[in-house]
Amino acid sequence: MATAALSASTRTDTGKGVARKLRAGGKVPAVVYGHAREPLSLSLDRRELERLLDRVAAASTVIDLAIDGASRRTLIREVQRDPVRRVILHVDFLELVAGEKVTVEVRISYEGTPAGVKTGGGIFEEVLHDLEIEVDPANIPEKFVVDISELQIGHSLHVSDIALPEGVTLITDPIVTICICSAPREEVEPVVAAAAAAAEPDAAAEPELIRKPKEGDEEPAEPAS
Numbered sequence: 001m002a003t004a005a006l007s008a009s010t011r012t013d014t015g016k017g018v019a020r021k022l023r024a025g026g027k028v029p030a031v032v033y034g035h036a037r038e039p040l041s042l043s044l045d046r047r048e049l050e051r052l053l054d055r056v057a058a059a060s061t062v063i064d065l066a067i068d069g070a071s072r073r074t075l076i077r078e079v080q081r082d083p084v085r086r087v088i089l090h091v092d093f094l095e096l097v098a099g100e101k102v103t104v105e106v107r108i109s110y111e112g113t114p115a116g117v118k119t120g121g122g123i124f125e126e127v128l129h130d131l132e133i134e135v136d137p138a139n140i141p142e143k144f145v146v147d148i149s150e151l152q153i154g155h156s157l158h159v160s161d162i163a164l165p166e167g168v169t170l171i172t173d174p175i176v177t178i179c180i181c182s183a184p185r186e187e188v189e190p191v192v193a194a195a196a197a198a199a200e201p202d203a204a205a206e207p208e209l210i211r212k213p214k215e216g217d218e219e220p221a222e223p224a225s
Contacts, residue, residue: 002061002142006052008032008042010068019090028088032065032074034095042067042093049088053079059105059130060140065093073137075102096137103171105130106141108162108178112149116181122153123185128178131162132171139167148179156180 008030011018019029028046033039052063058076065074074093081088096102107130116122131144144162151157160174 001138001140002056003064004052004056004061005064005066006044006048007066008044008068011041011043014041023087023089028091030091030093032067032072032093032095035097037095040067044091046088049091053088057107057142060107060142062096062137062140063093075104075137098138099136101134101136101169102140103132103134104140105132107143109143109145110148110179111145112147114148114151114181116151116153116155120153121184122181123183124148124151125180125182126178127156127180128159128172128176131159133164134169134171136167139165141165141168146178148181151179151181153181153183 011022011029022029022043023046026046028044028049030042030044031039032042058079061076063074063076065072072093073096075096076091077094078090078092079088080090094102108126108128110124110126114122114124117124133141135141146157146162148157156177157179158174159170159172159176159178162178164170
């Protein structure tokens, strides 16, 4: 189980205006909910939060949230960002309780080089990056390691090929493909410029007029005798 620590302060004022003032002061509004309690409004330091999100898998890392001296074990449930500037606007935390299972997404880590890539020049593609599971918070895996070294061209692996630890319940459909080794793409031979040019009429040549002269057309002059 991956864990990290983060500090927070409670706040009593809410609303869009309050949130804007917090962000202007280098803070991020947040809320923690769950365990049959009323949601608690929080304020986080933006830089501390950004450093944390840069180094952990937010969806599956248990965050020890220090709130005014008291600690709560939580999971980040949502991080709202500005669609243009990508700055963090708001964070939702879910409080965890031992014995109460939670649904999380855990990263899939592919290790090794497929045999089809080594010997046949195949192309390896990751189709699925995360696996959704239900698990006790104390047993959340940091990642699922998948060995792809035996993967041949034209073969694929599926969710059902991943070994799950005891106590983990799979949510993702077992038949879903997680990765595939495809055949190398064939290169199309370039068209030879000379052959293409030979197939086209000479643009510099004058076209031949093939029609009978109409009445009124100027007749060609007779050669002088």
